[in-house]
Amino acid sequence: xxxxxxxxRNRITKTGKRIMLxxxxxxxxxxxxxxxxxPGLGLRLIxxxxxxxxxxxxxxxxxxxxxxxxxxxxxxxxxSAIPNQTALYFCATSGGGNQPQHFGDGTRLSIL
Amino acid sequence: GQQVMQIPQYQHxxxxxxxxTYCNSSTTLSNIQWYKQRPGGHPVFLIQLVKxxxxxxxxxxxxxxxxxxxxxxxxxxxxQTTDVGTYFCLPDQGAQKLVFGQGTRLTIxx
Numbered sequence: 001x002x003x004x005x006x007x008x009r010n011r012i013t014k015t016g017k018r019i020m021l022x023x024x025x026x027x028x029x030x031x032x033x034x035x036x037x038x039p040g041l042g043l044r045l046i047x048x049x050x051x052x053x054x055x056x057x058x059x060x061x062x063x064x065x066x067x068x069x070x071x072x073x074x075x076x077x078x079x080s081a082i083p084n085q086t087a088l089y090f091c092a093t094s095g096g097g098n099q100p101q102h103f104g105d106g107t108r109l110s111i112l
Numbered sequence: 113g114q115q116v117m118q119i120p121q122y123q124h125x126x127x128x129x130x131x132x133t134y135c136n137s138s139t140t141l142s143n144i145q146w147y148k149q150r151p152g153g154h155p156v157f158l159i160q161l162v163k164x165x166x167x168x169x170x171x172x173x174x175x176x177x178x179x180x181x182x183x184x185x186x187x188x189x190x191x192q193t194t195d196v197g198t199y200f201c202l203p204d205q206g207a208q209k210l211v212f213g214q215g216t217r218l219t220i221x222x
Contacts, residue, residue: 033210040121042200043155043212059211090154098143098204100157 003027006091006104013081014112021076021107023091031094032074033101034058034066036087043090049074081111115139116203118213126221131188133216135201144184145202146175149215155200158186188218196220 004025013019023032034046035058045058047066055066063085065077078085088108092101115138125131135144143162147155159168161177161184168175172195174187184203188195201213 035212040214042118042214045210045212048210092155098145098160098162100145100160101147101155101202102157103154105154 004091004093004102004104006089006107008107009105010108012110012112015082017081017111019078019081019109021089021091021109023074023076023104025072025091025093025102027093027095027102028071029093029095029099029102030071031096031099032068033092033094034064034074034076035090035092036060036085037090037106038087046076046089083111085109086111116201116211116213118201118216120216121214122217122219124219124221125191127193128190131191131195131218133186133199133201133218135184135203135213137182137203137205139182139205141181141184141203142206143204144177145204146184146186147200147202147212148197149200150197153197191218191220193220193222 007022030051033048035043037043044060046064048056049068052068067075088106090106091104094101117136119134145160146158149155159175164181165179166177172189176185198215198217200215
């Protein structure tokens, strides 16, 4: 969805570097999510936030941190990147309750 | 914890053949959502099922929710090349559990 924007779209970096992936949305949704996708492993939840003051760990939060700067912005950081964090990262948003998730176009991250 | 199994992992069919993917949970679900991800794209919401035994149709796609609300299926009749992609379920067990199924990758021989 163009309403969910991820930057950068692609990034190549070296082991040990700090990296920030950014997500912004114009859908007015309170809930935001970060997922990583690896071939054959589907989508795995890293962190999620149900409002600006709410941050929750997902299945695979180790090695990652997040910041919810505003309702519209949710960033994902890798403090010291390692090669097995090479993956496709998606941000998603949703309204409250059982509303469907809307995904950004993804960030392809390669760590050498 | 919630165990979600989506099968098969891969399915290759001839164009015109039918296709089905299944999502099975070890626990009762409050609802289930289905998403499609085209190659090189991002997941896109297809549908949500809430009621026990619910069946919903979208053109050639039929979605079912089991009577016990532990299983769901997505069936495509007479596949077309536009159906290529990976189909994911997102079962909702409540308690903010957000675990996608592993996905079923569908490829089609035209």
